[in-house]
Amino acid sequence: MNFQSVSSLQGEIQIPGDKSISHRAIMFGALALGTTEIYNFLQGADCLSTIHCFQKLGIEIENLGSLIKVHGKGLHGLCASSSILDVGNSGTTARLITGILAAQPFASVLTGDESIQRRPMDRIITPLSMMGASITSHKKTRYCPLSIEGKSLTGIHYDSPVASAQVKSSILLAGLYANGTTSVTEPYVSRNHTELMLEQFGVPVITHNTTVSISTASKLYHQKIIVPGDISSAAFFMVAGLIVPNSCIRIQNVGINPTRSGILDVCIAMGANITLENKKTDIGEPTADIIVKTSNLKGTIISGEMIPRLIDEIPILAVMACFADGETIIKDAKELKVKESNRLDIIVKNLSAMGADITATDDGMIIRGGKPLHGTTIDSNNDHRIAMSFAIASLVADGVTAIQNAECVAISYPNFYHDLAYLIRT
Ligand code: S3P
Numbered sequence: 181m182n183f184q185s186v187s188s189l190q191g192e193i194q195i196p197g198d199k200s201i202s203h204r205a206i207m208f209g210a211l212a213l214g215t216t217e218i219y220n221f222l223q224g225a226d227c228l229s230t231i232h233c234f235q236k237l238g239i240e241i242e243n244l245g246s247l248i249k250v251h252g253k254g255l256h257g258l259c260a261s262s263s264i265l266d267v268g269n270s271g272t273t274a275r276l277i278t279g280i281l282a283a284q285p286f287a288s289v290l291t292g293d294e295s296i297q298r299r300p301m302d303r304i305i306t307p308l309s310m311m312g313a314s315i316t317s318h319k320k321t322r323y324c325p326l327s328i329e330g331k332s333l334t335g336i337h338y339d340s341p342v343a344s345a346q347v348k349s350s351i352l353l354a355g356l357y358a359n360g361t362t363s364v365t366e367p368y369v370s371r372n373h374t375e376l377m378l379e380q381f382g383v384p385v386i387t388h389n390t391t392v393s394i395s396t397a398s399k400l401y402h403q404k405i406i407v408p409g410d411i412s413s414a415a416f417f418m419v420a421g422l423i424v425p426n427s428c429i430r431i432q433n434v435g436i437n438p439t440r441s442g443i444l445d446v447c448i449a450m451g452a453n454i455t456l457e458n459k460k461t462d463i464g465e466p467t468a469d470i471i472v473k474t475s476n477l478k479g480t481i482i483s484g485e486m487i488p489r490l491i492d493e494i495p496i497l498a499v500m501a502c503f504a505d506g507e508t509i510i511k512d513a514k515e516l517k518v519k520e521s522n523r524l525d526i527i528v529k530n531l532s533a534m535g536a537d538i539t540a541t542d543d544g545m546i547i548r549g550g551k552p553l554h555g556t557t558i559d560s561n562n563d564h565r566i567a568m569s570f571a572i573a574s575l576v577a578d579g580v581t582a583i584q585n586a587e588c589v590a591i592s593y594p595n596f597y598h599d600l601a602y603l604i605r606t
Contacts, residue, residue, distance in 0.1 A: 181586035181597070183574035184555070188426040188605040195414045195599070197222040197407035198435050199592050200345070201465070203272045204377050205405045206230045207280065207353070209250030210239040210258070212381055214402030218248040221407055224592045226270035229292075233277055236261040237288075252402055255356060260286035264325070267292040269520060269562075269591055272346055274324060275304050276374075279350035282313035283357030284330035291325035295520050295562065301326060304350045307338040311351075311358055335360035335395070342515060343488040345370040348392060356383065356397040363393035368485040371439045376464040380405075408435030408467040412492040412565075413593045415443050417603070419496045420572045421472035422452050423503040429603060431470045433458075442482075442489030444470075446497060450477045450504055479506035479549055487512050492519075495569040498527045501547040502536045503576065510544035520591075521561035530558050530570055534577055555579035564591040571600065 202222040207230065209216030221227065223245075231241050231248075238259040240251040258280070265288055267273040274292055278301075281288045291297065302322040305315050314329040335358040340347050343366045352374055355362025368390060375385045375392055381400040386393045414434045421429035436444065436456070447454050453475040456468040479501060482490070490497065494516055501508035516523040528540040533556045537548040555577050560567035562585050574581030589596040 181583050183571055183581045183583065185577060186424060186575050186604045186606060189420055189424045189429055189603040190427065190605050191603045192430040192432065193417065193599050193603065194432045195409045195417070195434065196224065196593055196595070198410040199224060199226060199412065200272065200371060200373050201377070201407045201435070202227040203230045203270070203276065204349075204373055205407060206234055206241065206248070206250060207276060208377050208381050208400060209252050209402065210234045210237070211255050211280070211356070212252040212400035212402045213254040214252060216250040216252055216402045217404045218250065219246065219406045221248045222410065222592070224594055225268055225590050226273065226592060229266065229268035229270045230273045233265045233267060233273060236263065236265055252400070255397060255400060258284055261288060265290045267296060269293050269295055271296065271299055271520070274299070274301070275346035275350045276353055278304055278315065278326060278328060279308060279353035281328045281330065282308045282311070282315065282354050283333050287327065287329045289325055289327050297324050299323065300518055303342060303344065303347050307336065307340070307347070307351050308354055310336050310338065311354055311362070313354065333358035335362040337363045338365070340364055340366050343368040343370045344515070345374065349374040352378065352392065352394055355394050359396060361393055361395050363391055365391040368488050369439055370488040371437070373437070380463050406462055408462070408465055409433045410592070411435050411440050411443065414470060415493045415496050416568045416572050416596070417599070418443065418447065418454070418470060418472050419500045420575060422447065422475045422477065423500060424575050425474055427474045429472050433467050434470050436466050436468050439489060442486045443493045443497065445486070446480060446482055446490065449480045450500070451475060452477060477504035477549070479504045479508040481509045483509070483511045487515070491515060492565060495523055495527050495565050496572060498531060498538070498545060498547060499569050499573045502531060502549055502551070502553060502573070504549040506549060508547045508549065511541065513544040519563070521563040521566060523563065523566065526561050526563065526566050530566070531573070533558070534573060534581070553577040555581035557582045558584065560585045560588055562588045564588050564593070568593065568596055571597070
């Protein structure tokens with residue numbers, strides 16, 4: 181797909197529902213008794229993979245477009261799938277569902293696409309095994325496919341070496357079934373949607389600093405869930421509005437949960453003209469309209485506890501840093517190497533190819549802003565966030581930018597190019 185520079189972006193858009201919350205809404209709805217209704221569910225390929233997996237596990241799920249109805253069967257209502265569970269490209273589905281399957285009275289086999297088969301699963305196999313789970317990876321690689329033989333589990337305390345909501349959530353979901361208390365301590369706080377949703381479904385959660393604990397659950401109660409707009413999707417238009425000249429964009433109803441809103445803090449530190457209006461909170465998840473206007477930006481440092489709060493936004497923040505005065509340093513971001521692609525390598529390779537002054541480091545990158553970008557051919561590596569980041573970069577690059585496998589945006593934002601076209605003023 182080819183892109184060119186534009187002279188302005190103007191208008192108001194509604195971005196799709198939050199991916200992390202949409203996955204969890206299906207999972208918790210399946211484990212609750214009764215019908216859970218989900219509004220503004222993300223109809224992206226990843227969340228559809230979660231629906232398909234739970235349908236295979238015997239849960240009736242009606243996808244009515246603007247409304248999803250999950251006819252939950254309770255904590256002990258899942259049944260064995262007659263075929264392999266395919267999570268597609270979705271790391272969240274793979275990690276979270278494994279925590280649930282580890283405690284079921286049946287065996288399951290789980291796999292996904294080529295990218296999933298290269299993503300580390302030892303990060304969940306290790307703690308779940310400590311709880312008594314039996315999980316074997318084919319070829320002893322500790323990657324998918326995984327064979328999971330359900331067992332009765334015992335609660336543990338786990339000191340996670342990584343700040344990962346997928347790891348934390350996998351352990352907590354297993355903890356619903358485990359004897360005693362299950363707790364996880366992370367080096368830094370990761371997104372807390374699982375904790376908030378557990379409480380919404382009636383499971384008490386104790387959070388203290390970076391430690392979260394739950395005890396064996398007896399019942400989850402069906403809920404109505406209104407999924408906020410995904411800040412990770414809004415991020416592309418936030419940055420676009422800041423770096424494309426003469427722009428003003430209003431992005432409606434974006435989730436601004438503090439465990440996800442690192443990008444807002446970074447934009448403000450970089451001098452962005454960004455305001456929040458219509459702030460609301462629904463069941464612990466705050467939302468706001470985000471208004472961005474073209475801004476003169478300056479470099480910053482992004483590191484430490486900030487990283488998990490903006491982990492999925494680093495590709496687009498790297499693009500933004502190319503348009504900031506001075507140096508932007510991104511560090512402590514090794515986790516980016518094990519996302520849908522090796523995002524550290526791909527960002528540096530593609531931005532260098534567009535003419536950016538960027539240097540890879542062991543755990544991040546250093547970007548010296550101010551060098552003009554030019555169009556070239558960009559390999560998205562079939563990574564949705566890479567494709568969208570470079571579509572935005574191309575709006576301020578000289579000449580034509582050709583993005584390969586651009587359609588992979590369907591993972592998290594099927595209407596991305598449509599929404600982008602809607603904002604363009606030439
Ligand atoms: C997610 C957690 C993050 C994030 C991913 C979604 C989640 O992954 O990158 O896109 O929904 O829990 P990690 O937990 O591996 O950091």
